[in-house]
Amino acid sequence: MTAETSQTLDRGLRVLKLLADTDHGLTVTELSNKLGVNRTVVYRLLATLEQHALVRRDLGGRARVGLGVLRLGRQVHPLVREAALPALRSLAEDIGATAHLTLVDGSDALAVAVVEPTWTDYHVAYRAGFRHPLDRGAAGRAILSARQPTEAGHPGYTLTHGELEAGASGAAAPLVGVSGVEGSVGVVMLADAVPERVGPRVLDAAREVADALR
Numbered sequence: 001m002t003a004e005t006s007q008t009l010d011r012g013l014r015v016l017k018l019l020a021d022t023d024h025g026l027t028v029t030e031l032s033n034k035l036g037v038n039r040t041v042v043y044r045l046l047a048t049l050e051q052h053a054l055v056r057r058d059l060g061g062r063a064r065v066g067l068g069v070l071r072l073g074r075q076v077h078p079l080v081r082e083a084a085l086p087a088l089r090s091l092a093e094d095i096g097a098t099a100h101l102t103l104v105d106g107s108d109a110l111a112v113a114v115v116e117p118t119w120t121d122y123h124v125a126y127r128a129g130f131r132h133p134l135d136r137g138a139a140g141r142a143i144l145s146a147r148q149p150t151e152a153g154h155p156g157y158t159l160t161h162g163e164l165e166a167g168a169s170g171a172a173a174p175l176v177g178v179s180g181v182e183g184s185v186g187v188v189m190l191a192d193a194v195p196e197r198v199g200p201r202v203l204d205a206a207r208e209v210a211d212a213l214r
Helices: 007-020 026-034 039-051 068-074 074-096 139-144 197-211
Strands: 055-057 063-065 098-105 110-114 131-133 158-161 170-172 183-190
Touching: 007 026, 007 039, 007 055, 026 039, 039 055, 068 074, 068 158, 074 098, 074 110, 074 183, 074 197, 098 139, 110 139, 131 139, 131 158, 139 170, 139 183, 170 197, 183 197
Parallel strands: none
Antiparallel strands: 055 063, 098 110, 098 183, 110 131, 158 170, 170 183
């Protein structure tokens, strides 16, 4: 901690991070042990966070992330979308296919930014707000691949055909090294197979977006 920072705010943010990392919530004692502070401090932190709906406590006394966090989270998508647009525009123009940024939303993949190429006669219509299961389509599968240990020789991108729309192929690469953001960058095109150069180009775009979000 430095003279310019707030110890209380720091502890409150650490509480939120600890609660976000567990599915079962944490007790006051568990939080006290993890933070290295006494229980009285934890009670005060939780009471303040509860007032803002950022934390809730169940009947058993376990603290969990509150619904107020969702309201804050809704404001994240526009910021992420804005940061990703330059790389998506470049990708769409270079490949001549619809480029997209997709983020995890529960058990779904949610397209939060879409850029269509300007020079092609036709391309796949793909809209921001489109969602699909994580285990279908290149965008979702790329995200799932990042949750698994990297296999030797794995190219770092995912290719699919016909999983979301008949006749359409997709390529996507996960965002890596971005704290708090789980997603992928990809393209979708009307083709029987994804051209060889598309996978590496999508991987480069994903790295560009990740760099912009760090």
